[in-house]
Amino acid sequence: MDNNKRPDDMVRITTNELAEAFIEEQVKEIQAQVGDKKVLLALSGGVDSSVVAALLIKAIGKQLVCVHVNHGLLRKGEPEQVVEVFRNQMDANLIYVDAIDRFLDKLEGVEEPEQKRKIIGAEFIRVFEEEARKLEGIEFLAQGTIYPDILESDGVKAHHNVGGLPEDLQFELVEPLKLLFKDEVRVVGKALGLPDGMVYRQPFPGPGLGVRCLGAITRDRLEAVRESDAILREEFAKNGLEGKVWQYFTVIPDFKSVGVKDGKRSFEWPVILRAVNTKDAMTATVEDVPFSLLQHITDRITKEVPGVNRVCFDLTPKPTGTIEWE
């Protein structure tokens, strides 16, 4: 039997009951596979890795070692939430790595989007490798591979793929979600007690805010994109758009424009708002965000985010625009 093929008669996990049954079965399978050995997991805080972490904590507790790499390109509050949920609430074995300076130094002056992605991906593997080498007795690597990853690629996660580890650092894989679709992963995550903010979060690219801070990343613009994104998310949540709009975020270009603030000329950055709906991310339509809400968000961003004097709304569907700007 092909272990990477979802059986035709596999029931779709749509209810808490079905999720409980899945969890029970997976806990047994994981315990049988792993025994008393240790398992390593790169825990980004995204839906898939968070659900894998919660499942493994249930199955093997402290035999799971989670590594959370903060590359400085995460959204506001994300690293804190990972520590709070997994270390404080679930009592997980969690290693938090502050790699912010390392990533930002490597990215300094790099303008080309694909080059930025390569640097972020390669540096991620390097940081993870260093942490793995410090640990002893690890025999397994858990990954949040889900069924679409298997269908769409060669079975490895494009974003937090740690499959690029060197030859002498190869582990047996533990991939308990590999036959599940995203909606099923969310139902399982909910049944495992993860907070809604983690279970129902919108997709977030592996290179994170790095591809939303256009051109060469600077720390001041990175903070501006992080703060404006937090305002957009807060306002979407308050106005019932969270969970309704597929993906929404802000982008900051690497040019300034003239404006006026507090009666004085200002020369500052614009922020671009993007809110789109899609089924498969291959095409996308623009969400019809109420104009008054756009005005309110504009008002908040220009008042609260240092260095920003203008806000634009991206009206472009995909095609011709991609969802991200880089």
Ligand code: XMP
């Ligand atoms: P585009 O911009 O190509 O995005 O229309 C389609 C979907 O893919 C996400 N995306 C990425 N995800 N690593 C990822 O893990 C990346 O480098 C990357 N680039 C784009 C994007 O957020 C959208 O959901």
